[in-house]
Amino acid sequence: MAELLGTQLGCALLLAALAGATAQLTDGLQAWTYEELRQRSAARGALQAPPMALRDAGGQALELFGGGAAGAPVYLVDFIYTRCPTVCQALGSEFHRTQEALRAEGPQRVRLLSVSIDPRHDTASALAAHGRLHRADPALWTLAAPRSEEAGRLARKQLGVVAVPDGFGGYVHNGSIHLLDAGGRVHGIFGYAQWPQALAQARALAAAAP
Missing domain, CATH: 1.20.5 (Single alpha-helices involved in coiled-coils or other helix-helix interfaces)
Incomplete structure (x- = not known):
C-alpha cells in the first residue's frame, strides 16, 4: 500500500x-506555435535587438539599433539569404509591394531592412543583385549583412529568429516581418503576407515618435 x-x-x-x-x-x-510565442513576447516588449554592425549592398558600414534618437526612422526587418529559392523570394516580393506603398505616400520615417543570415556568401555584390531582382529602392529599402557571423547569430538569438542549415547548403528559417524602433525594440511580428498590417503599425509608430 x-x-x-x-x-x-x-x-x-x-x-x-x-x-x-x-x-x-x-x-x-x-500560444502553441513558436511564432505565436514570439508575437506575444513582442507585444509585451520582451524582444530587443542588439546593436547591429552591418555592411550594405554598396559595401558601406552601417550601425543600427544602438540608440533611439528623436526623428529616427522605424524599420520593417526581414531575415533572408540571397541564394534562397523559396520564402526569401516571397519576402522580396512583399517587401517590394511595401516599398511601392511607401513611395506612393511620399516622405516618411519608415524604412525596409533585409538582413542576411548568410554573410559568408552574401557579399555586397550578391546583395546588390538580390536588390535588383526585387527592384529595391536604396532610399527606402536597405539590404545588408552582419559584418561578422557571430554578430548575426547574436542578433537572431535575441530576436528568436531561427536559421537552421537544411543539409543542402541553405537554411530553414522564419519568414516574418519584424517592426523595430530605432533603439531595437520589437513592436510587432507579422507573416510576410501581412505586410499591409505591418506597414500600418509602422506608420503609427513613426507618427507617434517625437
Whole structure:
C-alpha cells in the first residue's frame, strides 16, 4: 500500500511539473506555435535587438539599433539569404509591394531592412543583385549583412529568429516581418503576407515618435 501511494505521489508530482513546464513554454497555455510565442513576447516588449554592425549592398558600414534618437526612422526587418529559392523570394516580393506603398505616400520615417543570415556568401555584390531582382529602392529599402557571423547569430538569438542549415547548403528559417524602433525594440511580428498590417503599425509608430 505504501509503495502504491508513493508511486501515485511520484506520478502526481511528475504531471504537475509537466503541466508547469507546458504552461511556461506556451505562455500560460495561450500560444502553441513558436511564432505565436514570439508575437506575444513582442507585444509585451520582451524582444530587443542588439546593436547591429552591418555592411550594405554598396559595401558601406552601417550601425543600427544602438540608440533611439528623436526623428529616427522605424524599420520593417526581414531575415533572408540571397541564394534562397523559396520564402526569401516571397519576402522580396512583399517587401517590394511595401516599398511601392511607401513611395506612393511620399516622405516618411519608415524604412525596409533585409538582413542576411548568410554573410559568408552574401557579399555586397550578391546583395546588390538580390536588390535588383526585387527592384529595391536604396532610399527606402536597405539590404545588408552582419559584418561578422557571430554578430548575426547574436542578433537572431535575441530576436528568436531561427536559421537552421537544411543539409543542402541553405537554411530553414522564419519568414516574418519584424517592426523595430530605432533603439531595437520589437513592436510587432507579422507573416510576410501581412505586410499591409505591418506597414500600418509602422506608420503609427513613426507618427507617434517625437
